[in-house]
Amino acid sequence: MKTLICAVTFAALCSPLWGQVQGAEACLAKAMQNGTDPTLCLDAPDAACMDNAQETPVVSTSCFAENRAQWGAAIGKRMDMLPDTTDTTVARIEARYDVIGAMVQCDRIEALAKAASDLSGPQIALQKERCLARANALTYVRLFARTHPAVEDSQ
Template identity: 40%
Template sequence: MEWNPAARLAASLALGLTCTTPAAAEEPLDLNAVRACVSTAIDLGNKPTGCVDSAHSACLRVSSETPAVAALCFEEARAQWSDAIGTRMEHLRDAAPERIAALAGIELKYDLLSSLVQCDRMEELALLREIPAEEIRTQKSRCTATASGLAYIRLLWRLPDPNPITPEEKQP
């Protein structure tokens, strides 16, 4: 299925009509909850990678009968993760020593690249298995959102804040 403006509008309307979760809002992720989840996991000595699935709970609850709605939800989540990564990197460039910010950028780049390569791999294998296009799109959208979410969480996990979170990083 090709996503022209009319199809995107229909999916957005369906999202608004079928979901009463945060996915129905403009922003499916609660970044404050993500940061709290990461902080709690670190305090407990656990890996915070499970925070991504928690953050995607609204998208994961979308009915499998509406794969376009789920795909759109994950695409919106991925966009939010990307914005959060940009904000975090800007904060690190402003607050951390230059070497630390450069290290964070390198780690981020290769974390994302390796994850996105796996998303492409999964997509190509699904095409060979002749899985329906809508299902492949949903899987790919979920994978890319998860890749971005994991990259953001690793930035929080590996590099504790050199200074408190800036107002731009806070989510209302």
């Protein structure tokens, strides 16, 4: 029964994520055009996962895992759409190492939390998954910013 409740709650929390990730692209384009902070476009997907984090950290952790997967898929899709130029090749390399660097920092945060905090296992797992999801999201923002004209010009 607990598994069913968790699955239903997980589905309810995560189902809007793909739409939010897709919607973020329009938000990013507008932010680039207006010169505003594009990272504000990431707030809705994060908020959806944090709604019940205190009561159900495992469900929120699963939501962030789905969020991370969706941002990862968006990164891959955008990289596939890029034309083969020196600038876009550099953007691909930068994106790859942005993700790797961020993952190392998320591992560091997890290790420190385990060694020197009072957080429970589920809270640490939530913290790490949230960090990983945000890392993918921020990598997508940087990739989008570096390649926004290139993708639109190639279509």
